[in-house]
Amino acid sequence: MPRPSPHHRAEPHRHRADTAAPARSAQEQAGSRPHGLAFPGRRAKKRRKAFVATLKRLQDALGNLNDIAGREKMAGELVRRSGRRPRARAEAFAVGLVTGREEARSKPLIVEAADAIADFRKIKPFWR
Numbered sequence: 001m002p003r004p005s006p007h008h009r010a011e012p013h014r015h016r017a018d019t020a021a022p023a024r025s026a027q028e029q030a031g032s033r034p035h036g037l038a039f040p041g042r043r044a045k046k047r048r049k050a051f052v053a054t055l056k057r058l059q060d061a062l063g064n065l066n067d068i069a070g071r072e073k074m075a076g077e078l079v080r081r082s083g084r085r086p087r088a089r090a091e092a093f094a095v096g097l098v099t100g101r102e103e104a105r106s107k108p109l110i111v112e113a114a115d116a117i118a119d120f121r122k123i124k125p126f127w128r
Contacts, residue, residue: 047126054123058116061109068102068109075099 075095082088 044126047124050123051120051126054116054120058113058120061113061116065106065109065113068106071102072099 075098079088079092079095082091
């Protein structure tokens with residue numbers, strides 16, 4: 001009987017992305033679900049929901065701004081390393097387009113982050 005290759009998996013269905021466990025919700029990731037047990041009641045639940053939603057907005061905006069900053073740094077490195085290669089001009093032009101697009105995206109994200117911070121400061125603690 002032929003031996004299975006070393007890359008053969010006995011249970012291939014366990015390694016497919018479409019059968020993987022679903023991602024946890026933002027609420028579970030933020031860890032606010034256990035607080036529901038410690039801080040019961042409608043008022044605490046409402047405050048927890050506002051807390052998590054505002055924190056998610058802030059985290060999304062800051063994450064996107066971080067991504068933009070990282071891409072700008074990589075784009076600058078690409079242009080610096082391109083030197084006098086034949087495609088250097090085309091690469092520099094493409095980097096300029098991407099950087100301009102990212103710059104336009106960053107301004108609304110900064111406003112969104114500032115708004116989320118302002119909203120976050122207004123939220124009453126759910127643990128009181």
